[in-house]
Amino acid sequence: MEYEAVIGLETHVQLKTKSKMWCGCANRYGDEPNTNVCPVCLGLPGVLPVPNNEALRLTVLTGCLLNCEIPRFAKFDRKSYFYPDAPKNYQLTQYDKPSTANGFVDFEFNGAISRVRITRAHLEEDVGKLTHFDRNSGVDFNRAGVPLMEIVSEPDITGADMAYEYLNALKDILIYGGVSDCDMEKGMVRCDVNISVRPAGTKELGAKIEIKNMNSFSGVRRALEYEIPRQIAAVKRGEKLIQSTRRWDDDAGITDEMRTKEHAHDYRYFPDPDLMPLAPTDEWLAEVRSRVVELPLARKQRFMREYQLPASDAETFVNDVILGSYFEDIAKRAKNPKAVANWIINDLRAKLAEHSSRDSSPLTESQMDQGHLLAGFTLAFLRFEPEAILELVNMVESKIISSAAAKQVFAEMFETGKLPATIVQEKGLAQVSDTGAIEKFCEDAIATNPNSVADYKNGKIAALNFLKGQVMKLSKGNANPALVGEILEKKLN
Ligand SMILES: [Zn+2]
DSSP: OOEEEEEEEEEEEEOOOSBOSSSSSBOOSSSOTTOSOOTTTTTOTTOOOOOOHHHHHHHHHHHHHTTOBOOSOBOOEEEEOOOTTOTTSEEEEOOSSOSOEEEEEEEEETTEEEEEEEEEEEEEEOOOEEEEOSSOEEEEGGGTTOEEEEEEEOSOBOSHHHHHHHHHHHHHHHHHTTSOOOOGGGTOEEEEEEEEEEETTOOSOOOOEEEEEEOOHHHHHHHHHHHHHHHHHHHHTTOOOOOEEEEEETTTTEEEEEEEGGGOOOOOOEEOTTSOOBOOOHHHHHHHHTTOOOOHHHHHHHHHHHHOOOHHHHHHHHHSHHHHHHHHHHHTTOSOHHHHHHIIIIIIHHHHHHHHHHHSOOOOHHHHHSHHHHHHHHHTTOSSOHHHHHHHHHHHHTTSSOHHHHHHHHHHHHHHOOOHHHHHHHHTOOOBOOHHHHHHHHHHHHHHOHHHHHHHHTTOTHHHHHHHHHHHHHTTTOBOHHHHHHHHHHHHO
């Protein structure tokens, strides 16, 4: 019998706010332990939490980006449990009345568009960070009370690769929307994986096994590549799987059991008596909706459609938002947007890379990951206006300069910021399209290369290319190659 995997993901994302969820402490990574804390986020008695409006906005904005419904009533509940990283002994979270529900994410997978439904995206708070030393453990509460959003998917994912692509698409959407920086190295995105297996084509779900606290997408993929065959093999042996929680051991490449359902928590959820329910007004919602941006997939499809770009070019401009906007600004006015894309993707990027490695400190790994920032650093230093690229493309299109000369012009305009027309004039790079001059070069080439002429007349086509090369040489590379071919053939025949 064939088996299939059924996978749902719970993705936790730290929101990009200046301060924490219920107090004014900084939401900042990397500070000395326990320096961004106050009575509120340390859970001292007698304090009152005040919700962070921007965190509420970012959660609803996420709902808009993920095609969710935005209920007009939401609230916060206390999820009670004891653990040393939770100073209040409960976590504030949206339990049965979340701020968003019933959405979906479309993304590219295996050459087609896949859809994963979103159950909800709700707002909660992060806990502190435990560090275990040889003989004791330490807790850093700088992270306690940082706004954390949980995005719960429906069990629509069928395999490890699909989970990986879904997570990447989600991350791109959140970065695009300015919801989170999604810096994995700083633990800004973490993931719980729910997985079960069942006979292929059946409807009933098998026992749900959860893998907790994954902090990399490739880890999620590896864990699923291990866990799916493990469960299928167990079921085939006749074992009965029970609902349980497992941990992924990345070094060993295995999952192992942490606890079974009998030991599951009873969180005793109840509405937080210190917090008002959330009832967004039309005005507040309109303000949030005004922040909705074009999503990466939509942008890619639009770039392919409107500017006739191949998928790979469009992807480059989606991954590097600033470079994409720079392209679009020029392409809107160009007759041949693909030529503009070629200059930006090949020549401009190469020059920028050269320039940044020469003039500034190398980018950190996380800056490289966040490709959309890359061009932002460097485009600001460009000495020429975007119009110059348009002018350069037009000069090549209208055969004023050859493509070889255009490379020279580009290098010069990158260094000096001069206009292409000025450079062409100063360096005498204009293509010779004067037929009289070209005819003279052709006659000279024919006269000095009688053997090649004879070869050509005997049917050797390669000889014509040689003669063309001679003409180009005589013109110092400035003759219009199409005209040279035409005139040369006419004279030889
Ligand atoms: Zn605080």
